[in-house]
Amino acid sequence: MTRSTDPASLDIVTAATEMRAGSLRPSALLDSILERIDEVEPELRAFVLVDREGAHRAAVDLDRELARGKLRGPLHGIPVAVKDIFDVAGFPTRCGCRAYDDAPPTSEDSTVVARLRAVGAIILGKTTTHELACGVYTPPTRNPWDLERIPGGSSGGSGAAVAAGMAMGATGSDTGGSIRIPAALCGVVGIKPTYGRVSRAGVAALSWSLDHAGPLARTVDDAALLLQAMAGVDPRDPTSIDRPLPDLFPSSEGSLQGRRIGVPGELFFDGITDAVRGAVDDARRSLSELAATIVEVSIPELAWTLPAEFGIVLAEGASYHEQLLRTRPKLIGENVLGLLDAGALLPATYYLRAQRLRAVIQTAVRRAFEQARLDALLAPTLPAAAARHDQLTYLFDGREEGVTDAYVRTTAPFNLTGQPVVAVPAGLSPEGLPIGVQFAGRPYAEDTVVTIARAYERASGWREKSFPPRGIAGVLAAARPGSGKTG
Amino acid sequence: MTAPIAPDAALVRQLAAAVRLVLNDERIAQAQPILAAQLGISVPAELLVGTEPATHFDVDWA
Numbered sequence: 001m002t003r004s005t006d007p008a009s010l011d012i013v014t015a016a017t018e019m020r021a022g023s024l025r026p027s028a029l030l031d032s033i034l035e036r037i038d039e040v041e042p043e044l045r046a047f048v049l050v051d052r053e054g055a056h057r058a059a060v061d062l063d064r065e066l067a068r069g070k071l072r073g074p075l076h077g078i079p080v081a082v083k084d085i086f087d088v089a090g091f092p093t094r095c096g097c098r099a100y101d102d103a104p105p106t107s108e109d110s111t112v113v114a115r116l117r118a119v120g121a122i123i124l125g126k127t128t129t130h131e132l133a134c135g136v137y138t139p140p141t142r143n144p145w146d147l148e149r150i151p152g153g154s155s156g157g158s159g160a161a162v163a164a165g166m167a168m169g170a171t172g173s174d175t176g177g178s179i180r181i182p183a184a185l186c187g188v189v190g191i192k193p194t195y196g197r198v199s200r201a202g203v204a205a206l207s208w209s210l211d212h213a214g215p216l217a218r219t220v221d222d223a224a225l226l227l228q229a230m231a232g233v234d235p236r237d238p239t240s241i242d243r244p245l246p247d248l249f250p251s252s253e254g255s256l257q258g259r260r261i262g263v264p265g266e267l268f269f270d271g272i273t274d275a276v277r278g279a280v281d282d283a284r285r286s287l288s289e290l291a292a293t294i295v296e297v298s299i300p301e302l303a304w305t306l307p308a309e310f311g312i313v314l315a316e317g318a319s320y321h322e323q324l325l326r327t328r329p330k331l332i333g334e335n336v337l338g339l340l341d342a343g344a345l346l347p348a349t350y351y352l353r354a355q356r357l358r359a360v361i362q363t364a365v366r367r368a369f370e371q372a373r374l375d376a377l378l379a380p381t382l383p384a385a386a387a388r389h390d391q392l393t394y395l396f397d398g399r400e401e402g403v404t405d406a407y408v409r410t411t412a413p414f415n416l417t418g419q420p421v422v423a424v425p426a427g428l429s430p431e432g433l434p435i436g437v438q439f440a441g442r443p444y445a446e447d448t449v450v451t452i453a454r455a456y457e458r459a460s461g462w463r464e465k466s467f468p469p470r471g472i473a474g475v476l477a478a479a480r481p482g483s484g485k486t487g
Numbered sequence: 488m489t490a491p492i493a494p495d496a497a498l499v500r501q502l503a504a505a506v507r508l509v510l511n512d513e514r515i516a517q518a519q520p521i522l523a524a525q526l527g528i529s530v531p532a533e534l535l536v537g538t539e540p541a542t543h544f545d546v547d548w549a
Contacts, residue, residue, distance in 0.1 A: 307528045314525065326508065338517030341510060345502040345522055353530060356538035363538075 007032035008165045009467065012222040015168065016074040019066065026062040026077025030055055030122060033079045037124075037166045039479040040472045043147060045140045046160040048084050049091060050125035055079065058122045065120075074225050076120035081167035083155050084126040085133050086110040086213075087202035095204050096129040096138075096154075099324055099331035110202025111234045112171055112213055119229045124167055127157025131336045133173055133206045134317060136181055136407050137389070143185060144469035145433050149386035152182035152407070154206075158216050159186035163469050169217040169226045175206045176309050177382075177411025179214050180423035180438060184381035187425045187434030187466045189223045189453070190216045193231065194443050195418030197245065201236030207316035208239065209355075210309070210415045219463055220424060220454040224248040227446065246447035256292035256455055259448075261439075262374040263294060267302040268410050271396035272383040276435050279426040280380050283437045286459045287378065292452070295372045301364035302413050304357045306405060309412040311346070311354025318343030358416045365417050375448050377440045381423045382407050385433035411438075420446045422453035425462045432470050494523050 007015065007029045018024035034052060041047060062077045082088055085095050087110040092103035108114075113123060130138040130153035138156025143149040144164040151160040155172030159182025162170050172179035174192040183190030191214045198213040205211055215226035233242040263284060269277065284294050318325065318340045324332065325340055332340065368374065384394050387403045394406050401409075414421045419440045426437040439456075441449035457463050468476050494502070499519045503510040510518065 301534075304530070304534075307525070307530070311525060314521070329514070334513070334517055337514060338521055341503075341508070341514055341518035342521035342525065344506060344508055345499065345518065346525060350525060353535065356535045357530065359538040360534055 008036040010168075011219050012074065012078050012168050012217065012225055013219070015078060016076070019076055020071060025066060026122065027056070027059040029077055030059040030079055033124065033166065033168070036164070040144070040164050040475050041166060043472060043475060044142050044144060044160050044164055044166070046127055046151070046157040046164070046166060047081070048094065048126050048128055048157070051091070051123065054090070055122050055124050058117075062120055062122070072120035075116065075229055078121050078168050079124045080116055080121045080226070081124045081127045081158055081161045081170040082113055083158050083171050083173060084129050085173060085204040086113055086171055088113050088123060088126060091126065093204060095133065096131045097332060099328045106202070108202065111199035111236055112203070112230045115229050115232070116226075121229065127155070127161050127170060130154035130156060131333050132317075132321065133175065133178060133204065134313075134336045134339060136177075136404050138182070139389070142471070143386050144472045145187060146386065146431070146471045148388055149433065150185065150389055152185035152386065154178040155216065156182045159183055159188060159190075162186070162188045162216050162218060164472055165467065169215055169222055171230070172214060172216050173203060173206075174212045174214060174411075174415065175210045175313060176408045176415050179212070179216060180381050180411050180421065181407050183216055183423045184425075184436035185386040185434060187436075187469060188216055188218055189220050189425070189457075190214065190423045191223045191227050191446070191450075192414065192421045192423075193227060193446055194241070194420045196239050196241035197420070197444075197446070198227070198230045199232070199234035199237040199240045201234050205320045207313040208320070209316060210312060212415065218466070220422065220450060220457050221249075223422070224450050243444055246445065248447055248450045250447065250451070256287060256290040256452060259292040259375045259452060260373055261287055261292050261294055261452065262297040262368060262372050262377045264297050264299050264302065264368070264377055264379060266298065266300055267305060267413070268379045271394075271399060271401055271406065271409070272380060273385070273396070273429065275385070275427075275429040276380045276383055279435050280378065280437055283378060283426055283456060283460070286456055287452070290455050290459055295374065297368045297372050297374070297377070299364050299368050301360050304361060305413050305416065306409060308354045308357035308361060308416055309408060311350055312358065314339055314343030315346050315351035315354070316343075318346070361413065361416050365413070365419070369442060375441065375445075376452050379438055379440070380410055381436035381438040382410055385429040385431060385435050414440045419443055420449050422449045424453045424457050425466055426460065427462060434466070494519065494526055
């Protein structure tokens with residue numbers, strides 16, 4: 001079997017098929033990915049570290065296994081990038097913060113990284129994070145669709161790397177949207193699983209009661225494969241749950257007959273661009289054509305999302321970083337330092353009030369699911385496409401809203417509830433920037449949201465149009481004629 | 488309603504001293520508006536009835 005497409009442009013499912021067929025070896029795939037990194041990383045700056053040597057060693061071992069007929073599974077030989085808040089043995093975890101510039105190499109992999117390695121994934125290196133995973137800009141990384149725009153955050157390096165084909169998948173963390181925000185802004189898929197589904201052991205915390213680890217990838221199937229490898233109870237993480245992950249690849253699907261999908265109003269549409277509103281309308285039509293029943297729902301309690309989210313993040317973040325705040329505050333950037341200082345001064349009653357608001361939101365969302373017999377909610381992932389690097393606010397219908405508030409407003413509800421969410425690309429804005437929608441399901445029902453997101457992805461056709469991203473298309477075309485084709 | 492508080496720089500300095508956090512003027516200037524935003528939120532008391540935090544966040548209604 002031969003292939004006309006550059007391996008770095010394949011998705012994981014296709015690469016796995018080629019590995020099984022013997023037409024692709026892990027080292028050939030890795031070489032192609034490293035070549036892609038050489039070509040576009042100088043423009044994007046999505047990595048803080050590329051471990052060429054370690055990745056080559058792993059690829060050669062996996063080549064040998066394959067030659068002996070041993071295939072560990074669909075992630076055998078798949079190059080994956082890791083957000084620099086996850087421990088990778090032999091390398092420091094710097095969390096995008098100068099305070100950790102002198103951090104020693106960690107001796108042990110985070111559970112997620114260990115699980116990815118065990119199924120044959122090749123750890124490529126570490127991607128940028130907004131400082132301490134607390135922000136949505138992720139400097140100095142640039143958006144592959146428009147280098148003048150942000151990739152989102154805090155898992156911005158992971159989003160940019162995957163979108164540019166510099167990694168076939170990546171890890172991310174999501175406390176108030178940090179997987180889904182870069183997924184939406186970079187035009188890739190992100191899964192925030194149910195709270196506790198993926199171990200946080202060996203992952204720096206921001207806000208432990210809101211932190212979720214999960215994957216970013218180019219397609220829903222790819223992200224689901226990564227989630228399957230990452231998920232599972234872990235004695236090293238007391239918040240992880242002992243509950244089997246449902247089958248994310250059921251044999252019979254396609255139609256969404258019998259599925260009930262709610263579209264909440266209020267918060268999600270109170271400040272939104274016309275392009276995003278149009279994308280949600282298009283998604284509703286697509287889902288209806290797939291035989292799903294669309295139900296309008298009202299959850300006014302979601303108006304308390306930002307006070308609840310920030311009240312919890314500020315206090316827990318200040319607690320987690322208490323020693324750093326006292327001993328080396330000068331090594332924290334002023335914006336994040338302001339947030340953590342505010343959290344350190346927040347009276348206990350305000351933190352508890354935020355947790356009580358969270359309970360109000362959890363109850364209200366649960367009631368909406370039960371009363372309307374919903375399988376999932378459909379909402380815009382974000383109210384707008386990517387901001388410019390120096391942009392501080394959006395203007396929605398004459399009302400100014402901070403970039404961070406605007407992004408977190410539509411993603412944080414599901415951090416507060418802990419529900420599983422899949423964020424998928426849903427088209428382009430008039431400026432040619434990606435916009436996305438998200439599907440949030442019942443707790444532990446990752447299979448339902450993956451099924452709905454997969455059906456939508458196939459029906460929408462955006463998957464085929466998402467590569468190469470506009471901002472690096474010229475670089476790629478010059479370096480590799482014909483590389484714009486997907487697998 | 489829970490009463491909003493409007494912390495000025497002096498109050499922020501006092502709060503910081505109370506928790507033995509040494510903040511210079513720059514740090515106070517950064518933290519003050521964020522803290523003010525949090526403390527300035529009023530929540531209807533009746534909304535919070537019955538929401539005393541549990542020791543875990545069990546969202547299992549599937």
